[in-house]
Amino acid sequence: xxxxxxxxxxxxxxxxxxxxxxxxxxxxxxxxxxxxxxxxxxxxxxxxxxxxxxxxxxxxxxxxxxxxxxxxxxxxx
Amino acid sequence: xxxxxxxxxxxxxxxxxxxxxxxxxxxxxxxxxxxxxxxxxxxxxxxxxxxxxxxxxxxxxxxxxxxxxxxxxxxxxxxxxxxxxxxxxxxxxxxxxxxxxxxxxxxxxxxxxxxxxxxxxxxxxxxxxxxxxxxxxxxxxxxxxxxxxxxxxxxxxxxxxxxxxxxxxxxxxxxxxxxxxxxxxxxxxxxxxxxxxxxxxxxxxxxxxxxxxxxxxxxxxxxxxxxxxxxxxxxxxxxxxxxxxxxxxxxxxxxxxxxxxxxxxxxxxxxxxxxxxxxxxxxxxxxxxxxxxxxxxxxxxxxxxxxxxxxxxxxxxxxxxxxxxxxxxxxxxxxxxxxxxxxxxxxxxxxxxxxxxxxxxxxxxxxxxxxxxxxxxxxxxxxxxxxxxxxxxxxxxxxxxxxxxxxxxxxxxxxxxxxxxxxxxxxxxxxxxxxxxxxxxxxxxxxxxxxxxxxxxxxxxxxxxxxxxxxxxxxxxxxxxxxxxxxxxxxxxxxxxxxxxxxxxxxxxxxxxxxxxxxxxxxxxxxxxxxxxxxxxxxxxxxxxxxxxxxxxxxxxxxxxxxxxxxxxxxxxxxxxxxxxxxxxxxxxxxxxxxxxxxxxxxxxxxxx
Numbered sequence: 173x174x175x176x177x178x179x180x181x182x183x184x185x186x187x188x189x190x191x192x193x194x195x196x197x198x199x200x201x202x203x204x205x206x207x208x209x210x211x212x213x214x215x216x217x218x219x220x221x222x223x224x225x226x227x228x229x230x231x232x233x234x235x236x237x238x239x240x241x242x243x244x245x246x247x248x249x
Numbered sequence: 250x251x252x253x254x255x256x257x258x259x260x261x262x263x264x265x266x267x268x269x270x271x272x273x274x275x276x277x278x279x280x281x282x283x284x285x286x287x288x289x290x291x292x293x294x295x296x297x298x299x300x301x302x303x304x305x306x307x308x309x310x311x312x313x314x315x316x317x318x319x320x321x322x323x324x325x326x327x328x329x330x331x332x333x334x335x336x337x338x339x340x341x342x343x344x345x346x347x348x349x350x351x352x353x354x355x356x357x358x359x360x361x362x363x364x365x366x367x368x369x370x371x372x373x374x375x376x377x378x379x380x381x382x383x384x385x386x387x388x389x390x391x392x393x394x395x396x397x398x399x400x401x402x403x404x405x406x407x408x409x410x411x412x413x414x415x416x417x418x419x420x421x422x423x424x425x426x427x428x429x430x431x432x433x434x435x436x437x438x439x440x441x442x443x444x445x446x447x448x449x450x451x452x453x454x455x456x457x458x459x460x461x462x463x464x465x466x467x468x469x470x471x472x473x474x475x476x477x478x479x480x481x482x483x484x485x486x487x488x489x490x491x492x493x494x495x496x497x498x499x500x501x502x503x504x505x506x507x508x509x510x511x512x513x514x515x516x517x518x519x520x521x522x523x524x525x526x527x528x529x530x531x532x533x534x535x536x537x538x539x540x541x542x543x544x545x546x547x548x549x550x551x552x553x554x555x556x557x558x559x560x561x562x563x564x565x566x567x568x569x570x571x572x573x574x575x576x577x578x579x580x581x582x583x584x585x586x587x588x589x590x591x592x593x594x595x596x597x598x599x600x601x602x603x604x605x606x607x608x609x610x611x612x613x614x615x616x617x618x619x620x621x622x623x624x625x626x627x628x629x630x631x632x633x634x635x636x637x638x639x640x641x642x643x644x645x646x647x648x649x650x651x652x653x654x655x656x657x658x659x660x661x662x663x664x665x666x667x668x669x670x671x672x673x674x675x676x677x678x679x680x681x682x683x684x685x686x687x688x689x690x691x692x693x694x695x696x697x698x699x700x701x702x703x704x705x706x707x708x709x710x711x712x713x714x715x716x717x718x719x720x721x722x723x724x725x726x727x728x729x730x731x732x733x734x735x736x737x738x739x740x741x742x743x744x745x746x747x748x749x750x751x752x753x754x755x756x757x758x759x760x761x762x763x764x765x766x767x768x769x770x771x772x773x774x775x776x777x778x779x780x781x782x783x784x785x786x787x788x789x790x791x792x793x794x795x796x797x798x799x800x801x802x803x804x805x806x807x808x809x810x811x812x813x814x815x816x817x818x819x820x821x822x823x824x825x826x827x828x829x830x831x832x833x834x835x836x837x838x839x840x841x842x843x844x845x846x847x848x849x850x851x852x853x854x855x856x857x858x
Contacts, residue, residue, distance in 0.1 A: 225503055241501045246490075247749070249676070
């Protein structure tokens with residue numbers, strides 16, 4: 173299945189082709205953890221993760237056409 | 250006293266006198282300082298029904314016991330008065346260097362009453378407090394005023410002043426200190442202007458005496474070591490892109506207010522994001538006294554027509570003047586920000602009022618003839634021009650200077666003002682950030698993120714992450730976060746450091762780090778329970794004063810747009826803010842009646858009458 177991945181700030185360095193926004197192929201039924209492994213993003217890298225705009229746990233199952241946003245923690249205002 | 254200086258300066262502008270009074274140690278312990286001392290003195294000095302722009306409205310400036318001590322971000326002061334924008338209280342907060350210098354004069358707070366016959370400024374050092382003529386400064390902007398006062402007093406002094414906007418009674422005029430830092434909200438600058446007080450100049454001396462300096466130093470090292478190890482591993486977003494970096498988060502959460510709050514996503518967001526600000530305009534970071542973060546932005550725009558140099562913009566400015574007006578020109582936003590700083594105006598209310606005017610024009614409720622120029626969504630030139638006209642109350646600027654509520658009401662459509670208690674919101678859409686809606690509605694100053702900021706737990710995941718789209722369970726945690734914020738404001742700290750580094754994940758025991766600092770600084774031996782109660786006392790004292798002004802549940806409101814019109818885009822698509830349901834639980838958590846009035850029993854528990 174194909175999903176859309178958006179990597180922002182310090183997470184962009186894990187983009188396979190250098191572009192922060194890309195399509196990624198995953199096995200059907202893959203989880204967020206599977207995607208993180210595929211992109212070689214270590215568990216120790218701080219991030220905020222959204223799937224279709226919702227914050228989810230790393231073992232959440234993904235579906236085709238999901239949009240996954242990974243961004244460095246930010247605060248302020 | 251330690252931590253506190255133990256003295257209050259009373260300035261009677263009508264009589265032209267300055268007198269020193271002692272700070273009661275019991276009052277200091279019960280109200281901590283800053284925002285707490287502010288509401289304590291405001292309740293004593295002000296009739297709740299006082300006209301905000303009359304001589305009888307007191308203006309209070311107060312530091313906290315950690316201001317100037319060297320505690321990280323212990324750099325802040327609070328301005329409390331009755332607001333000409335909202336008719337409620339203000340508690341407008343600023344950092345920079347002025348608050349520390351103020352405290353080094355030996356005073357914890359200044360209480361200004363009356364009105365001067367002609368413009369004056371206050372000069373204060375440890376030996377001298379006097380009012381001096383300021384006719385020569387009246388009409389000059391905040392930068393010119395600061396430069397001239399430093400030249401004629403002491404180059405090492407620090408200045409807080411108003412600009413032309415405050416002199417002309419712009420209802421959201423700010424008090425600017427160190428040129429670029431703003432006690433920005435609710436029109437505190439208009440109150441200062443109504444008193445003909447142009448500036449406060451402070452020149453201090455020495456260090457703030459601490460009760461347990463060794464303990465303070467050891468704890469400070471412990472906290473800073475942890476902080477520095479953390480940022481070595483992962484540099485802080487706030488340091489890299491300033492608060493402007495938040496644009497990316499709010500866009501992706503679908504809570505970036507756009508088109509006068511009609512939606513929570515903006516197609517042009519990447520052009521106004523913090524990374525763009527860093528790449529195009531950043532000269533260097535700016536930091537307040539004793540701050541290890543440095544979120545301030547020293548910036549310069551080289552190209553005409555928006556060339557200029559100064560500080561900003563912050564995230565809130567970028568939302569208000571950018572996405573909310575559908576302006577994606579970061580140079581224009583930055584220029585309008587500079588104008589606000591120089592004229593002394595709040596960027597949030599300014600931008601939100603222009604966005605409101607754009608919608609009024611689009612819907613045919615305000616003519617472009619009346620505006621005096623075309624005013625379509627996204628018009629960057631209009632943003633800059635109307636900001637200038639507002640500061641001078643020229644043409645349509647005279648109406649914009651009243652803020653969005655009075656503008657929309659004048660046009661027969663008050664429902665198009667995106668306000669609570671007549672104050673414009675900061676940049677987080679409550680349909681996609683439910684607790685934020687509750688915090689806006691219950692903030693004592695109207696629309697605000699700084700009197701309890703649920704964006705921390707809903708969007709930023711600090712101290713722990715909660716789903717922003719869920720309303721269930723948010724009332725209790727919002728109340729706890731407001732209590733924590735009251736303590737941060739009272740201590741003289743900055744929320745940007747304190748929430749992540751000095752608070753426990755469990756909000757029930759949140760202020761543990763603040764407790765350590767306060768006890769080492771003051772020797773007051775607060776227990777955790779006493780300190781938490783002090784936070785609740787501040788919130789309830791403010792609420793009590795508001796109820797005496799006539800505020801109740803009917804005023805803890807949001808515009809219908811946010812509670813009845815489903816969000817059209819983003820993760821919150823189809824949702825409204827469930828304010829009423831959260832309010833019921835919130836009042837229960839506070840121990841207030843169903844109408845939002847503190848009960849006699851609750852007030853007695855907190856020692857309030």
